[in-house]
Amino acid sequence: MSRQRYPEEFKIEAVKQVTEKGKPVADVAQRLGMSVHSLYAWIKVYSKPQEQRQQDDTYSCCVRALGRRRKFWPRLLFKACRAVLIACSAPCNAC
Template sequence: MSKRQRFTEEFKLEAVKQVTERGFGVREVAARLGTSPHSLYAWVNKYGIPAEQRLTADDQTARLKRLEAELRRVTEERDILKKAAAYFAKESG
């Protein structure tokens, strides 16, 4: 069983630069740096875009997750209120 390695963000950015700016192949860079091509492809997708756009995308992702959680909570509250209204309507009438 292989131990999972953690790479710093600087390491990932340098690896991505070798692919995007210097024109080396993903498999070649991955083999040279001792990482998997799959990881390097993921890094290229994440870090290959400018930092400003990446931060905007991260902010949008965080906002989306927050809104989905709020929607889930509000939907649960609505369902509880529907059941309570039906219960009290049955009791009073």
């Protein structure tokens, strides 16, 4: 079963039916042929002002980037420490 993608305008209109018109979430979801859980997720996102949503998007992007770096830096540090240990285990002519 494939996931259906909805345009942002469609999502906003669905959220408005619940938040502004006061219609029950279950009724709106059933009428639109979608799950209640998806509609609740849209309400969580689209009930915020657009400026706040943009800040949240920027924050999410930064968190994903940090996650990628978190995988990169330990490997780099391990390689650097290994190189230092190898260099230190070699005979030292400076002493």
